[in-house]
Amino acid sequence: MPILVMKFGGTSVATPDRIKRAAKRVGREVANGHDVIVIVSAMAGKTNELVGWVEETSKFFDAREYDAVVSSGENVTAGLMALTLQEMDIPARSWQGWQVPLRTTSAHSAARIVEIPTDHIMAKFAEGMKVAVVAGFQGISPEGRITTLGRGGSDTTAVAFAAAFDAERCDIYTDVDGVYTTDPRISAKARKLDRIAFEEMLELASLGAKVLQTRSVELAMRYNVKLRVLSSFEDNGDEAGTLVCAEEDIVESNVVSGVAYSRDEAKMTLTAVADRPGIAAAIFGPLADAGVNVDMIVQNISDGGLTDMTFSCPVNQVPRAEKAMTEAKAKGEIDFASLVADTDVAKVSVVGIGMRSHAGVASQMFKALSAEGINIKVITTSEIKISVLIDRKYMELAVQALHDAFGLDRAA
Structure with missing residues (x-):
């Protein structure tokens, strides 16, 4: 059987x-x-x-x-x-x-x-x-x-x-009855996806979507296990829910498939750090040892041999990060002028396998945020994802604006 x-x-x-x-x-x-x-x-x-x-x-x-x-x-x-x-x-x-x-x-x-x-x-x-x-x-x-x-x-x-x-x-x-283009509680225009690629689901899960655990999507992608997300409270037909599958099983999709967010983020900046070989390892080694889950990392251009190093982490890990950096400075492993923590930020991301073959996604994203008067603090990109840190009070507005800008209420 x-x-x-x-x-x-x-x-x-x-x-x-x-x-x-x-x-x-x-x-x-x-x-x-x-x-x-x-x-x-x-x-x-x-x-x-x-x-x-x-x-x-x-x-x-x-x-x-x-x-x-x-x-x-x-x-x-x-x-x-x-x-x-x-x-x-x-x-x-x-x-x-x-x-x-x-x-x-x-x-x-x-x-x-x-x-x-x-x-x-x-x-x-x-x-x-x-x-x-x-x-x-x-x-x-x-x-x-x-x-x-x-x-x-x-x-x-x-x-x-x-x-x-x-x-x-x-x-x-x-x-929930499937994977949506964004959280329906934030955008009434959120649309349920019939199919989504493993890579997209993995990014969405790691960026804050609560539908599937990240490790489960990693396993499914590695072993090509077809996943179907369904509601246990509705009668489901054979084509119900959202199928998480290989990219080649999706005939056509939007350039951007979804907008994810993470509310509980913090931005931490070490100022006036010596710009020398090994400084990144000296900073992020103690953070890793302390169990701090670092996400976005940005290093400013060196000025007079000094630079600023900015990174994001979950807001509940800020005390642990501060302790690790203070101890590393006391041991003489690193030196910095100050450690500034901004605990009132959120991360908003757009995800889509179509970004590989389409130019202008970043420009479109930044224009949409600019039109709403939303300032971007940190930017990181990957092949199928663009993430930004913004003030937390603008998070819902940013999600709605990006959902509209990329026409996610409409099927491909």
Whole structure:
């Protein structure tokens, strides 16, 4: 039988009634001739509750016990889903990560998948099981301890299973009915995309779009796993949702496919830094060691042997960045006149594979922002993306202006 992977997020399994609704969708795929691997998240809000209990119990908690606690939410959902399917006379059983076994690295709370053996589940399919319900987000380390894959890790679990089992497709059921040209809460003109290329989805996910976890898109692109994003609250036809696929599977698309934003950004500038070989390594090495996720980097033209170095990072990492730079200066590793943090900025980006073959996208973007009186603080580009830092108060206006400027309310 062809294998289909179906992943249900926390809002899709938030209550027993929603689990029944999801189980009916699984039943339809079984009736269509599929063996199904269902990946489930914890019920909505449960993981946050479990994390809160851990932090309340231990300020400096053991990461191994953290994973043991926070992974339990998926176990409950998997068991309830299997029971619901059995009540529908569909042969199903639940699997925890260690039972598969989904083997991972030992990096607790941020483990990476190493291997997913298929023999156990395939043997059960051969015996007549129709649905394997697998707890997402979790695996087992070489030391035999439960691990978790990081927040949103159930998406990664689903794609990894689809790759390992050579599945026909991986359907991701969530609380939205697909991938939109931008956040519909900001622009009423946002349009659902029928298809989007892996590269575009990867950029959008990394730039703030919350539909799919970045690592899951990376995996899908590497193994060419077709992803379909669907709503668990609507009746879906064969062409529903958004298909995330290879670029060659898209006949025609707009030059720009979407506008993404990230509200919680900060811009940090080191002034009067010595312009010498190795200075960038001296700055960004300590930041990396401190766990600061640096994004945009701009170095000014040298003046008298001194330069300014500007970078962006998540706003909640500013104290960590300030500490790393202060300590590096105290050790004599770097020298600078001041460290200026602007915590009231946002990042807005346009993304599209069509930018590879079309000139003038940057000009069009900058004109649209200028027409609204929006000043650009930092610019970075890649082959299919242009990102700018702007004052946070203009973020929604910028998103709407760029959505209109590139005609994203209209299909290609």
